[in-house]
Amino acid sequence: MNHFRGKMLSWDCAEGTIELILDRAPCNEIGSATLPELEQFVETLPDLQRESHALIISSARKEGFCAGADLRELYRESQPLQPADRLVRLRNFLERIHRVMNTIDSAPLTTIAAVQGIAFGGGFELALVCDLIIADKTARFCFPELRLGLIPGFGGIPRLKRDVGNAVVRDLLLTGRSINATKAQSVGLVSQVVAEGDALRIARSTAAHLKKFDRETAIAAKAFIKPIPHDELRREIEIFCDLFTRPAVEAGLRKFTESSDALPYLP
């Protein structure tokens, strides 16, 4: 299926480039509606990638790339459940999202995240599974999970460790602060910083440029230089699940959910 229009996302495949475009109001929060469509995408990926050399992930939302997990849904749907059932549900969700992330991470394609606006939490983690991040000047990257008493749960810590020095990982994780595109480039996260609104255009021209190279060589190089940290990814799920049961997390999620700010992103 070279073309797909879902409720939360769409994809198209043309001239050797697959484009996955997220489009769920307000800012592509990943929850029970988006995850099945992401799963459908990665199930279709083996067929799409046969004739493709690049995948671009971008957002149609002016609010940004992706604000991460749908925390309001996570809180709301966990409330009626007994603690043990909450954990089962959470673990199932995490394992599903990890399968999606791992598939994109290891895809035999050059993957590019075209980021504008916020890439927070799971949105940052989605960008991190890509081989390249091209960010426009409005982009901000953040792991705000600590504000809720959590850690990133979609694979962000092992992947951030893979890409940057440990001091940067500690800074982002332990302060929960957001960094702009220029800072992200200076620490090696972002490949190119471009003018506002230009991330997708530049991602497309980069993908077109990649088409010149021998695909098998590119695949072999990627597999060699980009290991998937499977053990740490599994460990991250365990730690996340352990933390999730704490009262501080419930309080943090409740506060987030009850905020009158539609997108409460400041600490």
Added chain:
Amino acid sequence: MAKYEEMSTIQETTNEVLGLAAEHFKVPREELTPDDDFFKKLGINSLQALDLLTRIEQHFRIELPDYELQGVSDFRTLAERIQKRL
């Protein structure tokens, strides 16, 4: 003298912040004052405040961690936070 220069620079910084906010959110500059609550005056949420933060960082060439903005809602205090980073 040093104190006057410092005060003058904070005023300049405050004026620049007001100018950035007016330009970005398309509000007449003369309608903004240093003691305005920028969330209410500009009608913005925290996401848009982050956008303003990005522009401030680019304009002043500083890093201003979001936690520095905790409890800050007026332009004057925002300018003071910026001034400490110059």
